[in-house]
Amino acid sequence: MAVNTAFRNHNPSARKRNIDTFKCSAWLGWQMESNWTDPFLFAVYSIVKPIAGSLILVVMYAIISAIGGNNDPQMFYYMFVSNCFFMYVGQVLFGVAQIVHDDREHFQTMKYIYISPSNYLSYMIGRSVSKLIVTTFAVVITMAFGIFMLGIPLSLFSINWPLFLVVMAIGIFCIMAFGLALAGVSFLTAKHQGGMNEGIAGVFYLFCGVVFPVSTLPAWGVAFAKVLPITYWLELIRRSLDLGAGLDQALVGTSTMVCLLILVVSTIVFTVIALIIFKAGDTVARQKGLIDMTTAY
Amino acid sequence: MKALNDVNLTINEGELFGLLGPNGAGKTTLIKILCTLLLPTSGEAKVLGYDVQKETNSIRQKINMVSGGETSGYGLLTVRENIWLFSQLYGIPTKEANRRIEMLMKELKLEHKMNSKVRTLSTGLRQKANMVRGFMTDPDLIFLDEPTLGLDVNASRLIRDFIKKWMSEKPTRTMLLTTHYMVEADELCDRVAIINDGRVLACDTPQNLKRLIHQDAVLKLEIKQVAEVSAFRNIPGVRNFTHDQNIATGTTMLKFILDDEAAVADIVAAVPKSGSRIVSVEKTEPTLEDVFVTLVGRGLTNHEV
Numbered sequence: 001m002a003v004n005t006a007f008r009n010h011n012p013s014a015r016k017r018n019i020d021t022f023k024c025s026a027w028l029g030w031q032m033e034s035n036w037t038d039p040f041l042f043a044v045y046s047i048v049k050p051i052a053g054s055l056i057l058v059v060m061y062a063i064i065s066a067i068g069g070n071n072d073p074q075m076f077y078y079m080f081v082s083n084c085f086f087m088y089v090g091q092v093l094f095g096v097a098q099i100v101h102d103d104r105e106h107f108q109t110m111k112y113i114y115i116s117p118s119n120y121l122s123y124m125i126g127r128s129v130s131k132l133i134v135t136t137f138a139v140v141i142t143m144a145f146g147i148f149m150l151g152i153p154l155s156l157f158s159i160n161w162p163l164f165l166v167v168m169a170i171g172i173f174c175i176m177a178f179g180l181a182l183a184g185v186s187f188l189t190a191k192h193q194g195g196m197n198e199g200i201a202g203v204f205y206l207f208c209g210v211v212f213p214v215s216t217l218p219a220w221g222v223a224f225a226k227v228l229p230i231t232y233w234l235e236l237i238r239r240s241l242d243l244g245a246g247l248d249q250a251l252v253g254t255s256t257m258v259c260l261l262i263l264v265v266s267t268i269v270f271t272v273i274a275l276i277i278f279k280a281g282d283t284v285a286r287q288k289g290l291i292d293m294t295t296a297y
Numbered sequence: 298m299k300a301l302n303d304v305n306l307t308i309n310e311g312e313l314f315g316l317l318g319p320n321g322a323g324k325t326t327l328i329k330i331l332c333t334l335l336l337p338t339s340g341e342a343k344v345l346g347y348d349v350q351k352e353t354n355s356i357r358q359k360i361n362m363v364s365g366g367e368t369s370g371y372g373l374l375t376v377r378e379n380i381w382l383f384s385q386l387y388g389i390p391t392k393e394a395n396r397r398i399e400m401l402m403k404e405l406k407l408e409h410k411m412n413s414k415v416r417t418l419s420t421g422l423r424q425k426a427n428m429v430r431g432f433m434t435d436p437d438l439i440f441l442d443e444p445t446l447g448l449d450v451n452a453s454r455l456i457r458d459f460i461k462k463w464m465s466e467k468p469t470r471t472m473l474l475t476t477h478y479m480v481e482a483d484e485l486c487d488r489v490a491i492i493n494d495g496r497v498l499a500c501d502t503p504q505n506l507k508r509l510i511h512q513d514a515v516l517k518l519e520i521k522q523v524a525e526v527s528a529f530r531n532i533p534g535v536r537n538f539t540h541d542q543n544i545a546t547g548t549t550m551l552k553f554i555l556d557d558e559a560a561v562a563d564i565v566a567a568v569p570k571s572g573s574r575i576v577s578v579e580k581t582e583p584t585l586e587d588v589f590v591t592l593v594g595r596g597l598t599n600h601e602v
Contacts, residue, residue: 107372
């Protein structure tokens with residue numbers, strides 16, 4: 001039977017196309033996060049991995065307290081909560097940047113996505129959603145393990161929910177903006193991108209008050225930490241959960257509202273910078289013919 | 298280094314236009330510019346009336362591209378899921394996308410693999426799936442970059458037949474095809490541009506291109522395999538000469554474009570001197586390959602002479 005492939009023309013609005021792009025890329029991201037093994041193994045992996053990570057913290061705290069002779073449980077809560085929420089930085093920020101590398105080099109689909117009429121930013125944001133969901137699951141598992149097994153004093157009633165939800169939304173927005181900036185740089189790099197991600201993770205881990213308070217850094221380190229939105233995001237998370245808050249002398253004099261204001265302003269500034277970097281990376285990659293680069297590095 | 302230099306081409310609506318050239322000639326660079334993947338360093342390129350630098354979104358709504366010889370796709374997804382995913386980037390409703398996918402898969406005899414994971418497909422089947430992805434959006438203009446590269450004879454023929462049918466169904470459809478295969482260009486293209494070192498050497502219909510060397514006699518000589526063919530190079534009356542070893546049959550195919558048919562006797566006489574013997578002799582009409590060899594100075598599959 002002869003088949004005519006002259007299909008009825010569809011000309012959806014840019015808005016509908018971007019929504020469709022967001023939905024399908026979020027679905028793709030979820031498939032890639034979850035569909036690489038059978039559901040049972042995926043569930044076990046998703047539970048065991050964050051718990052193993054939190055056990056490392058227990059050992060770290062035990063060593064620090066033994067060496068320093070400081071058994072203040074607030075220090076443990078500080079470390080635990082900061083590390084737990086830092087997972088968003090590790091997973092979401094670098095997950096976003098990794099999308100460019102994966103699609104271009106591994107799946108070789110980036111050029112076909114790029115020449116489609118969809119907005120590439122919509123695609124990237126959609127792909128990031130799955131990272132967000134998986135990371136949120138890991139954070140919940142870790143916090144639950146901390147509460148029930150490690151004695152973290154947190155209950156649903158002790159949380160300042162309005163502050164927590166607002167801070168989470170702004171923080172995740174900020175982390176995704178950082179991811180887009182890295183994705184812009186990833187347009188121009190190949191395997192180097194892995195090293196770049198690790199380096200930036202190290203900077204955030206060191207300066208943003210994840211393992212130890214910012215006040216323990218030298219003066220220039222404190223100054224640097226105070227321009228990074230992640231520093232304020234983690235501090236506000238600790239304050240909203242009332243765990244390890246007030247321990248950091250560098251931030252103790254800054255009220256919650258001021259912290260929140262600094263977080264909002266720095267997030268806006270970093271988002272604008274991230275969009276500029278993303279756009280610049282995109283343009284330079286198109287000038288140099290890197291959109292479909294496969295290096296096999 | 299310039300990948301393209303002074304390229305000036307106009308492709309008409311409804312035309313199946315071929316780009317012929319050796320590796321590194323600039324074919325893919327040209328396609329990348331027209332597909333909005335690469336910005337030109339100078340000059341102007343318009344696709345469907347839109348500027349490739351300033352009006353990318355208008356272009357992207359109406360084009361698509363398929364590259365051959367690659368293994369693109371998300372291995373975790375099924376073939377249908379992969380192609381559906383791309384349909385969403387064009388805003389095609391799921392029901393309509395599924396209808397198109399099924400129709401095109403039947404056309405390309407891939408329907409039995411609809412629910413197979415992409416990672417399980419052979420190179421040929423992946424290429425067919427890639428074709429479905431490209432054609433599913435029903436573009437006004439499609440770029441096919443060596444679509445039959447690495448495919449077996451049957452799969453190549455199926456794709457060529459599909460291309461012909463697709464073009465014939467709607468007179469406004471336009472296609473830019475790059476290929477290494479002269480026969481493919483001869484069979485499919487309304488017009489062909491021969492490109493080498495970033496320059497367009499000739500652009501016309503295959504018939505007119507062949508007329509460029511119409512007066513030339515072409516002699517094909519199959520001889521028992523020899524290691525040294527330099528003796529054939531400087532025979533008087535030979536304008537161009539290419540050779541191709543066939544390891545499977547143990548023969549060497551010599552091809553001469555003659556200025557003077559009297560050279561045939563000298564060529565035949567040179568065979569035993571080279572330590573070989575003639576297996577077959579054929580005098581042929583010019584092909585696109587002959588045109589290519591005349592213009593470029595070498596064939597696509599053999600050594601420069």
